[in-house]
Amino acid sequence: LKRLPKPSPAAPQPELPPNPSQPGSEEEDVGERSNGLGPGQTRSRETITFSPDNRAEEFSGGDESDICEESMRPKRSPRELTVQEHKEGLAQMFLGLEKAYQGKRDIWRGKTFSTAAAAIRKCSFKLQTYQQAIDLQGIGHKSALKVVEYNKTGTLRRLEVFNNDPKLKVLHLLGSVHDIGPAKAEKLYLQGVRSLEDLKTRDDIVISEASKICLSLHEDLSKRIPRAECEEYLRLAVKAVRKALSVSMEAELCGSYQRGKVTTGDIDLLFYDTGLGPGQRADLLLTPIVKALLNTGLVTHVLSGELAGTGYIKREKSKEEKPSSSGSRRSSSPTGKLKPNASKSSRFGNQPIYKGVESTSACCMTVGRLSNRGRERFGLYRRVDLRVCHPSIVHFQR
């Protein structure tokens, strides 16, 4: 049992959730959780300072002002962070459930919990009653009961069970490798894989090339990326593509960087050529961009797309030409036909459609790093997502 060790129990609100962190959930995805262990010992810094990351964004709803607020926030002494802290604790609980259910391949239930977590983070007050909880969009009867249980006990029995399930732990570990999701993780588990070491070692195990790359770089890739590094990467990337393609190329950081996170899980770049006129295809620029970045070493491995397999891997095992592969494989034929569809997938349902713009965007996933020369601390391999879009729709893409 975790007791609430806090030095100053005298604090204001007594009944509140004892501990924000979820035991067992060692997932790095969120990276920040206050601390993985019992709130017990580590009191001072862990509990108090909460992770820099999480709350930065929530609430994104309206304040872009908070962009980097972390720093300015006075590290006041502990006790009063409660509203945010409490919400984050609840959110983490639901995220833990999401993960568990994804592992069980019950995606819809998982998605529901994900939605619930988002709803809680958005809420401006502390959820203390069943009614307050169920009034939120996305939280229904069952979830509200969970909120109540959490408030009362500081945890969720259901979640504890999941967190202590050895199989789920392995599934989560395997799933932390890019391109290995719930289904593949399950198969690997059934083949006896219990660790990343097994994955690297056993030659009877088959995983995608992208997985192999990410597995070999797993340690680096599992680390969070500071904003400064994203900015530096952007600067160098823009310089490279302008030099190789056109001075009218621009790029900006998207994803969690744009949402103000203090650290991000990957670098998400959106390129656009301001010289592109209406109706001109932006997607054709992707390959040249990737090539330019490969040439400068900013991108070291290409995980998907037409150039998938280029970079380090190609050198190591270029054997696999594209022999007879009559097309199908990397379908996106570099040459002729441009995916005939673009219009075919006009199942753009509710998605806005921009007249005059044919193929609006393209993307590919890669791994790269700021070149070695220079700071050592920026030498880690990072997941880098590259996208291109027509200059007229940039804002919809970010």
Place this chain on the structure above:
DNA sequence: CGGCTGTACTG
């Protein structure tokens, strides 16, 4: 009850 983001890659 049925739907629940959209896209790309694999086979």
Place this chain on the structure above:
DNA sequence: CAGTACA
């Protein structure tokens, strides 16, 4: 075309 993974 279905299944899978990812953002």
Place this chain on the structure above:
DNA sequence: GCCG
């Protein structure tokens, strides 16, 4: 699991 939630919503309409």
